[in-house]
Each structure stands twice: as C-alpha cells, then as structure tokens.
Amino acid sequence: MTILKSLTNFFDRMVQRFLPDAFLFAVILTLAVFLMGIVFTSSTPIQMVEYWGNGFWDLLGFSMQMSLIVVTGYVLANTPIIKKWLVKISTLAKTPGQAIMLVTFIATVASLINYGFGLVVGALIAIQVAKRVQSLDYRLLVASAYSGFLVWHGGLSGSIPLLIATPDHFLEDSMGIIPVSETMFSGFNLFIVFVLVITLPFLNRLMLKSREGLEITSAKNWEADSFEDKVEEPAESLTPSDRLENSQIISLLIGLLGIAFIVYHFVTNGFDLNINIVNFTMLFLGVILHRTPRRFLASVNNAVKNVGGIIVQFPFYAGIMGMMVASGLSESMSLWFVNISTEFTYPLFTFISAGIVNFFVPSGGGQWAVQGPIMIPAGIEIGVDSAKTAMAVAWGDAWTNMIQPFWALPLLAIAGLKVRDIMGFCVIILLYSFFPIAIGLLFF
Known part of the structure; x- marks a missing residue:
C-alpha cells in the first residue's frame, strides 16, 4: 500500500504540474512527430508538411461519430426515465470505496459491449454516484470510469477481431x-478480460485508500454539478409553431420510425453493435423519452457545449497519423520490434510496439491498417499464430489509451474534467494492466 500510495501521488502531482491541456498535447505531439520524421526517415520538411496537411481531414467522419456520442449520451441521460434509473443504480454505492468499484465495474462491462457505449455510460454513472456519495474524490471516480475502456478491444466491438473475421x-x-472464436473468445483473450474485469475495481479502490488524508475534489467543484437541462416552459397561449414544438405526437412518430430501423438493423445483421447504431439508438430514444421537440432540442443545445475539444483536436490527430504512415515512422517502429523477437516473445513485443504506435495513431482500425501488413507476415515467418498476433496489436492499441487523451475526450466532456485531472491515476492503471495482458499473450 505504501508503494502504491507513493506512486499514485507522484504521478498525480507530475501530471497536474506538467501535462498541458489536451489541445496543447496534440499540438506538441504534432511537432514531435514532424521532427521525428525528418530525423529518422528520409522525409524532407516539405514532405512532412505535405503528409500532415493531406491527412488532416481524414478523421472527419469519426470526429462526427464521437461528437454524437457525447451529444446523444447527454441527451438520453437527461430524460426523466434514464435519470431515474441512473439514480437507482447509483444508490447501490453507499461509501466512497463502493462507489469506485461500482463505477469501474459498470464501465468495464459496458465497454465490453461497445466502446462508445462504455465511454458514455461510465461518465454518466460517475456523475450520478458523485452526487450521492460524500467525501469522494471525483477525479479518481472519473478515472475509474475511464479505466473500463481498457478492455474494449477484447470485447464485442473490437475492430481488429471483427475485421479479420469478415470475408474479403x-x-x-x-x-x-x-x-x-480464435480471437475475442480464445482462451488467452478471455483470461485477460476476466482478470481485468475482476481486478480493476479493486485496483481503483486501493488508489482511493492511497489518497486518504489528502485534499479531495468533489463533484461540486466541477461542471458536472450543473448537468441539468433548463427548459423554458411554453406560454399559455400557443401559436401554431409553439404547438408543433411541444407536440408529443411528432416526437413519438419520428421516434417510432427510428425504433423501426433499429429493430430492422438487428434482425438483418444480428448483434452488430457498431458506433453508428449506438448513436442512432441513443438519439431516437432521446427523442421519444424527452416527449416533445422543445425539450429534446433544449437538451441538445446544452450537450453541444461539450464537444468543442473533439471538433478541434481530432483533425490534429489525423494529421499526426498522416505523418506517421506516409513518412514510414510507424513501419520503422514496428520492424524494430520484429527484429528483436523470437517465437515466444513475438506476441509480447507486438503488444508493446502496438502500444507505442497507438500513441501516435490512436484509432484501432487505422492502427491495424498500419501494423497489420507488417506484423502478420513477420509472425507467420517466425511461427506465431496470426490470431494471437492480431490480438496482441488489439491489446496494445487498448493499453496505451490509458495515457492517450484522444479517447478520453468524450468521457471528460460529459464529466466536466480536463485530461490532467485523471491522467495521473491512469498511469497506475497502465502499469498494472501490462502484467495480465503480457501473461495472457505469453503463456496461454
């Protein structure tokens, strides 16, 4: 406990003091990759500028998806019935320790179902729990919610295992x-997932104990305390336009149309819980459960205030990805680990290399497009099963998400925190999770 307390408080102090705002982090990372491309590859400064500019808008569609994750999650959470359920679930936690464990467990299970779903659910349940449990470190609570995201690439929405199971x-x-059955439901992957689901709540609770005696930050100090919609009630004499804006029939009709498509999607595609259908579902449930267009739009107007960071920062990460891929930096990083690997160590080194590349290419599908063509042929030549190689890349991608602000932005936007508020705790989660992942890849 003494070691954990020292490490937790050390990393929290360092992050609070030295980690810049998430936007500045993306800018610094951009400049670092630009210089690395010039120094470690044959690319010229003009070429690196070209790679950056050409890639800058490659994540526009994904940026919209993640913006909608924040907006639709906020809108749905502010419906009366969902608020009631969130409050009911939050009552399961009576003490700060129970609160940390409850939020971690719910966020982890939700992330196994779908990564976008996990980010939203984790943030929303953390807010409700923080409102009920006194003397609770809100920063650690939100970090606990984000820690559940660690397991996403081993779950049902894992982009790499789903992609390689798809014909063509x-x-x-x-x-x-x-x-x-050979990737996400393999023995080694189930071992990793099981260990993390069981142990992460206890790890986060231990970090809570390591904070005893220190000044804590409650939810009342943050924007999450104002997580309420203020709807202007209509005047007594309604114009025709007012009647339309307050019509429950209109919301019900368009909502039922959305529900019809959701049913059609799952009937025709099976349990295909992708990011688009998650957003679609939350959007139209929000329309129905807010009951009138006026209430729905009031909630949307409040929600869009939280997506500025995503809109501005994601293009910078797209530019970073463009430089990494076009200059050959990502390929060089991967090949270095290939060259020092044996049949036994190859999954581990693939995992570590993927974790490093993920820091610069924080998109699971994008990272697989970069590393897959390098790691799979090399693994086959060494004699490593391709399923394990693919999942090693997947877990590397998920692993360093704990210290890469890219994926934390939607959750932080909902929770009302900045990246430096949780990242010190996330470093501990990163260090711990290395061991069960490495054991699963090496010995199963």
Whole structure:
C-alpha cells in the first residue's frame, strides 16, 4: 500500500504540474512527430508538411461519430426515465470505496459491449454516484470510469477481431479469415478480460485508500454539478409553431420510425453493435423519452457545449497519423520490434510496439491498417499464430489509451474534467494492466 500510495501521488502531482491541456498535447505531439520524421526517415520538411496537411481531414467522419456520442449520451441521460434509473443504480454505492468499484465495474462491462457505449455510460454513472456519495474524490471516480475502456478491444466491438473475421478483409490473402472464436473468445483473450474485469475495481479502490488524508475534489467543484437541462416552459397561449414544438405526437412518430430501423438493423445483421447504431439508438430514444421537440432540442443545445475539444483536436490527430504512415515512422517502429523477437516473445513485443504506435495513431482500425501488413507476415515467418498476433496489436492499441487523451475526450466532456485531472491515476492503471495482458499473450 505504501508503494502504491507513493506512486499514485507522484504521478498525480507530475501530471497536474506538467501535462498541458489536451489541445496543447496534440499540438506538441504534432511537432514531435514532424521532427521525428525528418530525423529518422528520409522525409524532407516539405514532405512532412505535405503528409500532415493531406491527412488532416481524414478523421472527419469519426470526429462526427464521437461528437454524437457525447451529444446523444447527454441527451438520453437527461430524460426523466434514464435519470431515474441512473439514480437507482447509483444508490447501490453507499461509501466512497463502493462507489469506485461500482463505477469501474459498470464501465468495464459496458465497454465490453461497445466502446462508445462504455465511454458514455461510465461518465454518466460517475456523475450520478458523485452526487450521492460524500467525501469522494471525483477525479479518481472519473478515472475509474475511464479505466473500463481498457478492455474494449477484447470485447464485442473490437475492430481488429471483427475485421479479420469478415470475408474479403484486406489481409485475407496472407492470414485468411479468422473467426472470433480464435480471437475475442480464445482462451488467452478471455483470461485477460476476466482478470481485468475482476481486478480493476479493486485496483481503483486501493488508489482511493492511497489518497486518504489528502485534499479531495468533489463533484461540486466541477461542471458536472450543473448537468441539468433548463427548459423554458411554453406560454399559455400557443401559436401554431409553439404547438408543433411541444407536440408529443411528432416526437413519438419520428421516434417510432427510428425504433423501426433499429429493430430492422438487428434482425438483418444480428448483434452488430457498431458506433453508428449506438448513436442512432441513443438519439431516437432521446427523442421519444424527452416527449416533445422543445425539450429534446433544449437538451441538445446544452450537450453541444461539450464537444468543442473533439471538433478541434481530432483533425490534429489525423494529421499526426498522416505523418506517421506516409513518412514510414510507424513501419520503422514496428520492424524494430520484429527484429528483436523470437517465437515466444513475438506476441509480447507486438503488444508493446502496438502500444507505442497507438500513441501516435490512436484509432484501432487505422492502427491495424498500419501494423497489420507488417506484423502478420513477420509472425507467420517466425511461427506465431496470426490470431494471437492480431490480438496482441488489439491489446496494445487498448493499453496505451490509458495515457492517450484522444479517447478520453468524450468521457471528460460529459464529466466536466480536463485530461490532467485523471491522467495521473491512469498511469497506475497502465502499469498494472501490462502484467495480465503480457501473461495472457505469453503463456496461454
């Protein structure tokens, strides 16, 4: 406990003092990759500028998806019935320790179902729990919610295992089609997921104990305390336009149309819980449960205040990805680890290399497009099963998300915190999680 207390407080102090705002972090990372491309590859400064500018808008669609995750999650959470359920769940926690464990567990299970769903649910349940439990460090509570995101690439929405199980994927000629029974439902992956689901709540609770005696930050100090919609009630004499804005029939009709498509989607595609259908579902449930267009739009107007960071920062990460790929930096990083690997150590070094590359290419699908063509042929040549190589890349991608602000932005926007508020705790989660992931990849 003494060691954990010292480490937790050390990293929290360092992050609070030295980690810049998430936007400045993206800017600094941009400049660092620009210089690395010039120094470590044959790229010229003009070429690096070209790579950056050409890639800058490659994540526009994804930026919109993540913005909608924040907006639709906020809107749905502010409906009366969802508020009631969130409050009911939050009552399960009576003490700060129970609160940390409850939020961690719910966020982890939700992330196993779908990564976007996990980010939203984690933030929302953290807010409700913080409102009920006194003397609770809100920063650690939100970090606990984000820690659940660690397992997403081993769960049902894992982009790499789902992609390589799909016919005609771009590496089918070299590795074939690999069913999810050999990736996300394999023994080594189930071991990693099981250990993390069980132990992360206890790890976060231990960090809470390590904070005893220190000044804590309650939710009342943060924007999350104003997580309420203020709706202007209509005047007694309604104009025709006012009647439309307050019509429950209109909301019900368009909502039922959305529900019809959701049912159609799952009937025709099975349990395909992708980010688009999650956003679609939360959007139209929000329309129905807010009951009138006026209340729905009031909630939307409040929600969009939280997406500024995503809109501005994601293009910078797209530019970073453009420089990493076009200059060959990502390929060089991957090949260095390939060259020092044996058949036994290859999954571990693939995992570590993926964790490093993820810091600069923080998109699971984008990272697989970069590393897959390098790691799969090398693994086959060494004699490593392609399913394990693919999942090593997947877990590397998920692992360093704990210290990469890219994915934390939606959750932080909802919770009303900045990246430096949680990142010190996330460093501890990163260090701990290395061991169960490494054991699963090496010995199962």
